[in-house]
Amino acid sequence: MDVYNFLVDVGCCNRCILAYCGHRVLKDYECQDVIQTKIQKYISEKDPSSSSEPVGVDTKEEPTGDEQNGLVSSSYANEEDKGTTGHLSKKPKPSNCITCLDLLNEGCTSAHIEKMSEVIKDGDYDAKCFSVVVSLPLTLPLRIHVVWASLLLKFPEFSKEHRSEHITLVKDVWKNVVGPKIESLTKKNFLTGQNIDFCLQVHPTYLYDSEDCKILDKLCSEMFTYRRQHPKKFSKEVYTRSAVDQVLKSFSDEELIKIIPEPPPSKAGLSYEKMFCTHASVYVAGRYNKYSRELPQTPWFVEGERRIESSVQELICHLVTTEIKADSIKFSSSGREDVDVRCLGRGRPFVIELINPHRIHLSEAEMTKLQNEINSSTDEVKVNDLQIVSKSDISNLKEGEEEKTKSYCALCIIPEGHDSQLLDQLKDIKSLTLHQKTPLRVLHRRPLATRNRAIYKLSTSPLDNHFFKLHLTTQAGTYIKEFVHGDLGRTTPNLGSILGQQVDIVALDVEDVELDWPPARNR
Structure with missing residues (x-):
């Protein structure tokens, strides 16, 4: 006691x-x-x-x-x-x-x-x-x-x-x-x-x-x-x-x-x-195409002021957040394209983390309906393969980031003009290793470093005496614009140094992000 x-x-x-x-x-x-x-x-x-x-x-x-x-x-x-x-x-x-x-x-x-x-x-x-x-x-x-x-x-x-x-x-x-x-x-x-x-x-x-x-x-x-x-x-x-x-x-x-x-x-x-x-986060994944050359991937603010009215993230996430009734979101993707770059082909893989969702049980038919609603709400973005994935699955999005390959098509110009023989010398290049310093255009937000990147395939399609299309398959993380114009010698070799001519880029498209994730759904 x-x-x-x-x-x-x-x-x-x-x-x-x-x-x-x-x-x-x-x-x-x-x-x-x-x-x-x-x-x-x-x-x-x-x-x-x-x-x-x-x-x-x-x-x-x-x-x-x-x-x-x-x-x-x-x-x-x-x-x-x-x-x-x-x-x-x-x-x-x-x-x-x-x-x-x-x-x-x-x-x-x-x-x-x-x-x-x-x-x-x-x-x-x-x-x-x-x-x-x-x-x-x-x-x-x-x-x-x-x-x-x-x-x-x-x-x-x-x-x-x-x-x-x-x-x-x-x-x-x-x-x-x-x-x-x-x-x-x-x-x-x-x-x-x-x-x-x-x-x-x-x-x-x-x-x-x-x-x-x-x-x-x-x-x-x-x-x-x-x-x-x-x-x-x-x-x-x-x-x-x-x-x-x-x-x-x-x-x-x-x-x-x-x-x-x-x-x-x-x-x-x-x-x-x-x-x-x-409620634990719910993860919605898919692939997106971007057809506008005036649309950033995420909201774009400079010194607190908005530069462009919308973004890929907002066009996709607004309806997803409304449907799942989440408090907030985090948007991630396999790389990102510049505001003036289109993303075509199969699209870029992305995932949305929906924080504190109130609705978590959505059938495949409901996900298809949500995907259709997103696609009908805008002509700037299209979503494919929209689906709910597990948290463990999203590691696929970032794994082997630098080992992934991406395919591009760049519209290029040689101001002084070119002939077929000038471009033909590019046919002999089977692979190329680039040494790229952090580009001047992103130096304000990324650390100064020199990165080695590989170009695996390279071919051209002449359009006239000045313009041609450049088709590339590269290691993820390669700065394509800088490879074309050289970035004042910060990328070596570059297209201009190889051809011995001044070359500039007019437009760029991402044609494929070679990552088989998330799994394809019936479209």
Whole structure:
């Protein structure tokens, strides 16, 4: 009974007492009768001489009020401390559990469960399953650590096996109690474990959390003074979970209790106003053609001012975001073309990460309809092979970036004119290695470097005495415009140096991005 009385005198609720005993069967925490039985069993096993009477409540009457919430006694708030607390001072019992601040009691009531269920319903997500994630105020690990330290000093023989996982256990107990009840109200399946896509995020707050954490200044004033003096470095957060853990773990129990002999008083319960839903990102992939020479791939701003009204990204993503009801997006592609370059052939592979999507279940027919809507909304862009892919699949977009090949057609001009013999000398070139310094036109946004790039195929089609088409297959990342005009000698060799003539480029098309991803769909 000594350990039990100690935890009662400290001010722990029954669920917390069972957690200190290391009981890991989460289902047993749902029913107060089972909790009492498990505590009684633990006491009997550890102290055979103890009374066999049930502990915690008067079994002659149905528990009411705080007792139903898992508190040890109906006079919990007023009964004088008659036990021996060891390192903890004697004082009136708190009205809230000293350890969990009633997370495992009031936080499990019908009112809070209904509120959490409404948050899920109001979110209007079509996910069929959900999990619950809880982020605890920093005062809870502080409180639990102090109680454990005092408990182990008072009872050295008491098992400390579950001490390191106590916070996790508290979270799991709470989730296991509220989860099934939320399930019955929302008609969504409650799941536990990692990597559940749809989550209810609950962030209970405690009014005196910062005040409680100031106690840690007694342990490590230098650390927290430094964090206060450098707010930008620590995002204005003086106390964080990692900082609190670091300080607590750096002191022995004896050292800790000398400085912090007891947990902070529980002045209030937790507030549950901060609740919201999140869903893991959904990824939509496809290939796009770009037919305009006045359209950037992504929104184009210079010094905060928009240069061109739209972009490939916006023409595609607006309808996708609307359909899937995402909060925001991230657009990625296999390379990018300049604003004045068309993208033809099979198109350029792309993927859209849709952040916090509300609609995730789209059939193949619905994806086809969405693709058709995008294509009918503009004549500047066309989308093919639109489909939902997994996160693991998108690595294909960037893998072997420099090993991919791309095919181009460039309309070129030789101002002084040319004859067939001049262009014929290009036929003998089977492959070419270029040394390209970062082009002047992109030097403001890319680091200065010299990159080696390969041209695998090269051929020409004369149009008249000045103009000709240049067909190339190159290593991805090759600057085609600079290969043609030389970029003031920053690309060597270049077409002008090979022909011995000034050559310039009039227009450029991407004809193929040789990446077989995403998988082709029936068109």
